[in-house]
Amino acid sequence: MSRNMIRFFLALVGAALTFAAVPLRAQMPAWEQQLYEAAKKEKQFTVYTAHYNTEEAASLCTAFEKKYAGIKCNFVRTTAQVALQRFQQDLQANVAVASVFSSTDVSHYPDLKKKGLLLQYRPNNLPKMVDSLKQYNDAENYYSVTAAALMLITYNNSLVSEKDAPKNWPDLLHPKWKGKVSIGHPAFSGYVGTWVVQMRKLYGWDYFEKLEKNQPQIGRSVNDTVTMLNAKERWVAAGPEATTLLSRDKGNPLSVIYPTDGALLMVSPSAVPKNAPSPNAGKLFIEFLLDKEAAETQVKSHSLSVIKGIKPGPGAKPLEEVKIVRPTEDEITKGIPEVKEKFRDTFGV
Known part of the structure; x- marks a missing residue:
């Protein structure tokens, strides 16, 4: 093989590797690219969640890390009331841990919102949500349904x-x-x-x-x-x-x-705390929970998809039935x- 052919072959391999390394970013809309870059600077974030069992929470974090390389997803899985107690203890100690607060008890959110403890954020992926679930989102965009x-x-x-x-x-x-x-x-x-x-x-x-x-x-x-x-x-x-x-x-x-x-x-909202140490990663995780990869992970564990176009897991009835x-x-x-x-x-x- 001539030197020119070798150079040409190496150039093709390099181009292929480069293309393979960035297809996700190339497909991202501008808002997602911007949020991803900001979240990567924060490097990691923690979710307080009562939405899922431990296995499903771990699967969602793994899927997030696969989609958004360079950001570590940590989770603390408890019951709803314990999640709230932990969050309140963090506030009393002036310690910021959670960048996403996810509870199965919707009564937590109005009080947190009233006290100014939540960040106002309207997810860009909100139009993907199942229409019948949109009524349970906060009208002022302080929390959105991310599990059902x-x-x-x-x-x-x-x-x-x-x-x-x-x-x-x-x-x-x-x-x-x-x-x-x-x-x-x-x-x-x-x-x-x-x-x-x-x-x-x-x-x-x-x-x-x-x-x-x-x-x-x-x-x-x-x-x-x-x-x-x-x-x-x-x-x-x-x-x-x-x-x-x-x-x-x-x-x-x-x-x-x-x-x-x-x-x-049961509809379970998520919110970004106002004192979140990684607010951009928190926002990106909420966007992820309203997208295809998370929905497909959730239905494997028999949770309902909160976005349109995802079939329920085996043995479960479609919500409309x-x-x-x-x-x-x-x-x-x-x-x-x-x-x-x-x-x-x-x-x-």
């Missing part, structure tokens, strides 16, 4: 047949489920707090007085119900669709029922503090 999921009836199918499984929420009150029901706690879980508010709205507090007679096993996180069903400590539960189906994927004998009186729609119920933001904001105390009084925990 369902809470429904779950059961261990090695102990309960589909025919005998509860079909609606009042079915959990039947005496045959005494000592066999699992639920979470509204003082820890945003999912459970919202569910308790909705059940009170539909059936009054009498619902929980009757449920107490069935001696439910009460965990903290809504995901604790999955552990209890797998251990056969309980047979049926008010539990999460996503974590239950994810556990089923691993070979556990779990199934879900979409209640005839409505599965609870499910009867859903959800309290208003005002009902959640006012109701969760109320039901926490009533719940403790009723169940003694």
Whole structure:
């Protein structure tokens, strides 16, 4: 091979490598390129999240780092109330840790916004969001929905047949489920707090007085119900669709029922704290959560896609085929503090 041919071949290889190294950036719109460059200077960021289980949070961080090389994604996964407590403790200590605050309890956000603790930011990817979810975004752009999921009836199918499984929420009150029901706690879980508010709205507090007679096993996180069903400590539960189906994927004998009186729609916002140490990375992560890569990662874990055009994971129904119920933001904001105390009084925990 002549020197000219060698030079030509090396030039082609160099061009190919250069092209391969920057295709993502070349495809980025100007706003994304600008945000990416600013975020790279911050190098890393931390997310306080109650949206996902640990495995899904780790998968999302990995997908983010793959898309946005040079930025390290860290996460602290807790229940919603613990995430808020941790954030408040950081503020009291004058320490800035979280660059994204993501809670399953929407009642956290109006108060944080009122106190001036959130950064106003309208995501550029907002038009990609499923239209029915846009109503739950903050009108003044201090927080946006970045995760959605369902809470429904779950059961261990090695102990309960589909025919005998509860079909609606009042079915959990039947005496045959005494000592066999699992639920979470509204003082820890945003999912459970919202569910308790909705059940009170539909059936009054009498619902929980009757449920107490069935001696439910009460965990903290809504995901604790999955552990209890797998251990056969309980047979049926008010539990999460996503974590239950994810556990089923691993070979556990779990199934879900979409209640005839409505599965609870959970929408979980994210916001950038005003004192975020990496505000640009925080904004970029929220943009990522409203884009294809994150949605595809989420549906693999059976969470609902918050953006258009992504099919649900296997075993899950499309959202448009499910009867859903959800309290208003005002009902959640006012109701969760109320039901926490009533719940403790009723169940003694």
